[in-house]
Amino acid sequence: MKYLLLQGLRWCMLSMAVSASAQVSTPVASTQLPTGGKVVTGTASIQSVGNVLNINQSSQRSAINWNTFNVGSGAKVNFIQPSASSVTLNRVLDTNGSQILGSISANGQVFISNPNGVLFGPNSQVNVGGLIATTQNISVDDFMAGKSTFEGTGAAGAVVNQGTLEAALGGYIALLAPSVRNEGVVLAREGTVAFAASDKTVVQFNGPQLVTVMVDKPVLDALVENKQMVRADGGLVIFSARSANAVLSSVIRNTGTVQANTIVNKQGRIMLEGGTQGVVEVGGTLQASGIDAGTQGGTISATGDKVSVVSGALLEATGQAGGGNVLVGGGWQGSDPTIQSANAVNIASGAVLNASAIQNGKGGTVVAWSDTQNSAGVTKVQGTLLARGGAEGGDGGRIETSGRWISTGGASGDASAAKGNGGQWLFDPYDVDIISTPGVTNQATNTANTWSPVGNSSTILNSDITSLLNAGTSVTVLVPTTGGGGLSGNIKVSAPIIQQAASPSANLTLSAYRNLLIDQPITLSGSTGTLQLTAGTGSSALGYISIDNAITANTVSVDNFASGPVTQSFPISANNLRISAPLSNVTLNDTSNQIGALAANVQSLSIKTNQGVDRGSLYGSGMAVGVVGDLTGVTATGDIAMSVMNGNLFVDKSITTTSTTTTALKLNAGASLNTGAYSGSNSVNNPYGPNIILAN
Known part of the structure; x- marks a missing residue:
């Protein structure tokens, strides 16, 4: 009796996961097969023998309506199709969600559409050329015409995987519903895995290969969640969600492992796209690395309205022959039009973003970016960002932490190169003060998901800058504009920046939209280090440079594009001293x-x-x-x-x-x-x- 009670409770929980609104059904028998199959268009035959159902399809496309589509734990459904490009659409008319507890196989592609949900149970096994499991509908006419637009019916069904879904080489697994959850294993070597939460999805194909999915219509309580394993080495993983009501709740949540490692010269890609509402929560592991000799890292991108990379998360795009790209909230300088700019980004302490080269080659690119045009845009980084050059040769890569406001107290990173030129870390706020201790009034915070900046000036710790310089990573602090809202477009050095290590050499660039104020000493000890001081990049008449403490470097370059003075008191x-100030009076009379x-x-x-x-x-x-x-x-x-x-x-x-x-x-x-x-x-x-x- 205890065993039956536990089994019943477990099934009830699984059924509720499939559809909160649908009538909860009883567990299907172990030999249960789909029932009431009727071929609507195309040519196919349906035959069952015991616990095995065979669908023999002779046309390239065929649509079948089913009264129910359930597969018991001891049952098998086989689709025998003409080729890998053949497709079978299975439309389920049941008022309950479909329960796939056994196995499904196909040499081609299988679509399963049930508005009330689809559950792949813990021991289910799906081996197909390609799979779309969805709560959304596609008309038979559109399907036969080769169109791939799926639209919701208003039902609140979910697609949940707790088993193993595996596509053939170069194939795909796509789960489309208002809520998509993976608690099992999804595999698509050199293919595509797509989880999409919305009320309308457009799927794009290139022959039998799924190229991408586009979510077109927001839906209430949209959620894509991965708790276990998704793997598409040499391919593409897409998590995409569009919520109609989420503001501070998660629309994408990863606590498992997502892997798209490089295979030979096929670099993997992982894309998390949360849309304009809600939080993209990144935990667990996202890996798009070049593990084998001679391979480079791939690309990981995570963006949405708000992106939170939680403590313990690992985003890795390393490569034996060169680093890849880890892009959170946007591309480098927000210049990649294919990546939406987030409005708020948080990289928690204990999170690691790594795009380093391992053996040879150049380090890759790591970005933490929020929309600089948003008056509340904030980037908070307390984790570790890495883009090192290869241990046996290769230059360092590049790291960027940018936003209207940035807060980097406690962050650490490295873009150095053991046997090459060091890379750079770019800090890019709209107003900045370099200080020695965290300024509470100037620190951005997202405590309890408030995601709001505190104070007008961003702060960078001098210890963070000197640590980077000492390791051979060049540092650029760039203030590209005032941004309005009380921001002045200035850079102020309120704490000493003293590079202790004479080797390797590294450069420091301070570039202000308006004024540059050096109130504390700056020393670059490297034999080839360059200190670049720039003001007035906005051609403001107020732009000036005030050197009010000693500066030391092999090369000092002073540029003022405005008409304000360049002066010194230390x-x-x-x-080498290089000065460019065609509109400015320069007085360096110490x-x-x-x-x-x-x-x-x-x-x-x-x-x-x-x-x-x-x-x-x-x-x-x-x-x-x-x-x-x-x-x-x-x-x-x-x-x-x-x-x-x-x-x-x-x-x-x-x-x-x-x-x-x-x-x-x-x-x-x-x-x-x-x-x-x-x-x-x-x-x-x-x-x-x-x-x-x-x-x-």
């Missing part, structure tokens, strides 16, 4: 500056240094193009002045100014002065010592 130490060579394009330029370095440290004003040190020429519309406080000034190329003032050209040297050809109203003097050499 020294610059650089072997006498402790240590500058080797200079290239400049400015409205006016004033630079002082403590002493000459090899072939020239200089002070100047005017619009200049060239290098002092290894000078390639200086041209100005304004005044030019070059000065060395204690050292030599060597100018071995032409200097030209069109200014007619009496101070149009001044060359000052504390030790020796050597100039090439010059023109204009010139004044050449040596107030610090007697040794002046003029050379034309």
Whole structure:
């Protein structure tokens, strides 16, 4: 009696999973077969012997109406079809959901349509060329015409798999319903697995291969859920849902394993598409990796209105010969039109996104992106993002964390290369402050699914930046616009950025839409590292650069596209200083500056240094193009002045100014002065010592 009670309770739960609205039916007999089959169109015969039902089809397409379509645990249904491109449509007229507890086989493709739901039980086994199991309807005429549009009937049925569904090589498994759940195993090697939750689905084929599904009509309580295993190595996995009422509830939820690894040169793809409402919740494992020698990683994309990658989740697109792509919330810089931009993204602590090359080759691309045009768009990253180059050779890849607001406190990552050039991490908010401790008022939060930013300025921890630089990963902080809503488009360095490791070299780029304020020191220790400082990318008249603490790097590049000034109150130490500020007055007059060579394009330029370095440290004003040190020429519309406080000034190329003032050209040297050809109203003097050499 206890056994029967448990069995009955278990079946009741399974039946409710198929359809909450349909009448709950009793478990079917172990030898149960489909009943009342009638061939509506096409040519086929239906024959049963004991617990086996054979459908022999001689036409390429055939449609059959069934009174019931149930397969008991000891029963078998065989579709014998002309070829792999043959299709049988099975329309079920029952008021209850279909129960597939036994086995179904087909050398071609099988469609099962039951508005009240389809359940594949725990021990069921389906082996077909292709399978569509759906609660949606397709007319016989459309089916025979080769159309593949399925539309809901208003029933609340579900499609649930607890067994094993396997397609032939290059085939497909598609489950289409308002609610789709996988608690079993789904296999389609080099083929397609598609789970779609909506009220209308368009399926696109290329011959016998399913190319993609498009969900067209939202439905109440849409849900795609995977709890176990989906595998389509060398193929495509699509989870797609469109909800009519979800705001903060999940429309896609993965807690199992989804695998689409590379086979030879066929890279796998995994696509999670949640539409414009609800949360895409990513747990478990998504893997599109190149496991075998010589293979590259595939592509994983997860997007929707809101995307939550939970703690413990692994999204992996690694490759022995090159990393793939892990894209959460959008493509790189949101530029991929095939990937919807999410409005909010959260990568939880303990989650890992990995697109590294393993043995050889370049690291791939990892993106956490939310819509920068959305006034509430937020990207919160606390997990680990990896895009390393191969251990035996290959450059590092690229990582991006972008959104109108971003919060990356606690995040970690690596795009370095053991035997190649390091990659980069791009931070791309609309306003940012680089700080030493998490600023509570500036941290975005999605606690209890509120998904709302707090404060106007995004924050990045200086320790996160220095950790990346020390590992050989270059860092770019880009503020592309103000975004409005109280955002200024500025970058402020409020905590020191000190690269400790001299090797490998890495670069740091700070690029602001308006102003760049350096309130704390920046040091790049790498022998080839470049510090790029940029302001005024929006051509704002307010754009300026204020260097209010010491900066040190092999190369310092200063660009201001606006007309605001470039000033300093602390020294610059650089072997190479490059300045481009055609609308700006540049004043870098700290006498402790240590500058080797200079290239400049400015409205006016004033630079002082403590002493000459090899072939020239200089002070100047005017619009200049060239290098002092290894000078390639200086041209100005304004005044030019070059000065060395204690050292030599060597100018071995032409200097030209069109200014007619009496101070149009001044060359000052504390030790020796050597100039090439010059023109204009010139004044050449040596107030610090007697040794002046003029050379034309």
